[in-house]
Structures are given as C-alpha cells and as structure tokens.
Amino acid sequence: MDDSTPLPRASYPRIAPLYRFQWEAAQNAYVLLFPEGMVQLNVAAGEILRRCDGRCSADEIIADLRAAFQSDAIDADVEAFLRSATRDGWVEWREAVTP
C-alpha cells in the first residue's frame, strides 16, 4: 500500500496474525510482539492499533480518534500510519467484521 493508494476506509483493519499487540506496564507503552522481536509504539501508534480489532472500519476508527483527541485534523496522519503499518505487515484488511 503506497502513499498514492486510497485507504479502503470502509474496510476493517486488524492486527495481522503474525503479531501480538499488548500493553506493557514496565515500558509504559503498547508494543507489537512477533517472533524474536518487539516494536515499542508511541502514543499515537498505540491508540490507532488498539482500535484495529477487526470490528471497526477505518472510517469508524478515525471518527473515534477524532472524538478521543478532540481534533478534526488527524485524518491524514492516521491514514499515513495505517498505510505504513500495512506495508510493514502489522495490519491486514477485511471487507467484513472479524467475528
């Protein structure tokens, strides 16, 4: 998914099965865990990925983040992050809700 691809905002992003997403109190951060590795996420990345549970569309996630951060100017940032997370294989997309 490169920067010119429109984000499928009606689709449902979720953490790819190769990865585990969890809160780490000792690091005071969300992390992504994968075979023999870890990415420590910054606050924004953690807040976005926390919502990528396969039950909310990208549109719904962005609306929720706008409300949570009381800002209407976040769309471009969230989209850019989701594109890069998709390129990295952290996030995959489904047409329908993950049961």
Next chain:
Amino acid sequence: MSSTVPTTAALPLWLVAELTYRCPLHCPFCSNPVDFANIQSELSTEEWCRALAEARALGAVQLGLTGGEPLSRPDLEELVGEAHRLGFYTNLITSGVGLNETRMRALKDAGLDHVQLSFQDSTRELNDFLSSTRTFSLKRRVAGLIKDHGFPMVMNCVIHRLNIDHVDRIIDLALEIGAEYLELANTQFYGWADLNRSQLLPTREQLERSEAVVAGYRQRIGNRLRILYVISDLYETRPKRCMNGWGTTIMVIAPDGLAMPCHAARMLPGINLPSVRNASLREIWLDSPAFNRFRGDQWMPEPCRSCPEKTKDLGGCRCQAFLLTGDVGATDPVCDKSPLHARVLEIVNGPRPLRPDIERPLVFRTPENSKQLLAETTEP
C-alpha cells in the same frame, strides 16, 4: 504508572531460558559450554516458574525457550503455559526432535506463540552429518506440523564453511516449508565452534558470494520470507555490540540457574555469575557485579574509551575479546583500531585445511567429548 525498576535502568526485555543441556543433536558449532556434561542439577519446574514471574515483573516480554533441546524437558508445556499466563511472547527454539502431534497441540493449547526450527543444511547428507543424527526428514515433517497448527515459523540455519555455498538452496528450503523468517546465522566462534574454528570459518570469497546470493533473493522474494543474515564479524573492521550491550537487554539463564549477560559468559574468568537459586532476578539484574561489569564505559580501555564509536559498539564482544586476547576487558580485536587486530587477520588470512573434514576431524558436541575435554583441561 508505577514501574518496577528505576527508569534509568534498561529493562531486561528478553529472557533466554536454557532449559537443559540435553540434546539429541551433536552439532560441532553448538554455543553451549564445552564442559556441559559436567553441569548437572537442572532447575525444577517451580524454580523456573519463579524465575519467569520475576523476569516478567522486571519488564521481560520476550521469552526464548532453548537449550540443548527444550523438548527434552517433560514440563515444557507447563512452563509455556505459565509464561503465557504471565504475558510473555513465547518462542520455542528447537531442533524439532520430539515434536509430535500430541506435544504440538499441547504447546498450542498452552499458548505458545512461535516456533524456531533449526536445520543444519538444505541437504539430507550434510544436515545429518553435522547433527550426527538422521533428522532431516523428521525436521521437514515437523515444519509441516508447525504450519498445520498455525504457528509463525522461523527457520534457523547456522552457516559455516561446509554449508555456506548452499545458501541459495537453504533459502529455497525455507520458502518450500513456508517459514515467515529465515535466520542465516554465521557461526560465532565460542564453545564448540571455537574448537572447530579452522574447519568452520568460511573463506572471504565464500562469504562475499553468499552475501550476493542473499541480496538477490531479497530483491526477488520481497516480504514473503524475511531473511536475517548474521555475518561473521571476524571479517569486519568494527565489532558488533555484545548481546545489544552487556546487561542492557538480555538475561540468559543456564539449565543449572546461573544468570548470564550472554550465552557464552560462563567461560569468562573472573566473572562470578549469580544463580537464580540464591538471588532474585531483580538483585541479579540491578546489583550483581557480573551484570554491572561491562555496563557504561568506565571499564573500557583505550582505544575504546576515547573513541567516538564507543556508544555504537560498546567495545564489542567480551567473549571474543577473551578468546583472542586472553583479556576479558580488552577491546574486541575485530576492531582495526585494536592493538591486537593482527590476531584476527592471522585467523582469517591464515592457512586452512583444504578438506577440513578429512585433515582435521570435527569435534562433535557429545557428552563423551565434553567429558574428555574436561579431563584434558584439568589434568596437571
């Protein structure tokens, strides 16, 4: 948010649990200590569970279950279950020997996250020769089992002079068995590998060819298989960080409970390794002289101490420094600023047997060889 350790101390994010030195394989490049046969008294299930809980409280999140062959422990499933309950990401690092449908299912149910499966080569002949076992077909079956149960799989192959020319076929094998990652780890010359260095160290030409092969595959296959190629630092002019920095990220616990900043630290003289039997992991990590010995830069000699690159490589590998210079506190002689760098050049440019397997037989990692080597070193 309350943290369990002072925010200035780095966290031991990665716990390596060497559950046992027992292993059905006899690889001559094993990183286990040469005197493993003399090390008895494995930690009990309860002792491991306590260590896991203490490590988790310190912030450890990645758990490598290794050995020896961790499947030699009948309580492996129980330990995985406890680690999973504590919130670890659990990695089983295995030869595959002993991994049948029943145990695979039990490990899945216990919450195992990932399996790293070792091959010694892409060919049956060399795989079975190097491991001294007939395990090539078994490993292929186990790979299928791992995928059937939906685990992410890392295929690992230790690379050396005898198999480095097969790197293309090793990558093909990883693609064929559906691994997500392939770890091509050039042999690090400690433990058994150090005994067999002249037979196992690849030539510079071999190394360069293999790097080109890996680069070509990476371009062709993209993200389908991620290849981690760990090169041999003897051919470098700057050292690697030791375990991401001594006492900064990783704690290794040996089968008998010794806590180590790196897999090979046991052979270092003058380092009094603490045991999880006598101290909490918190005390070990924060206060033990062993874990503090090479933290920071106060221990560094010149040319490290005034070197602008000291924050990058942290003086290099302590075990390599000891093996090649006799001084555990020396600059890693891989660095071409080291006054002893010539010793590394002697090794990589020195004469080597043309047919290493015939002219000088490999010393395989067996309990018998271990005992014999121990007897030789302790004789007056």
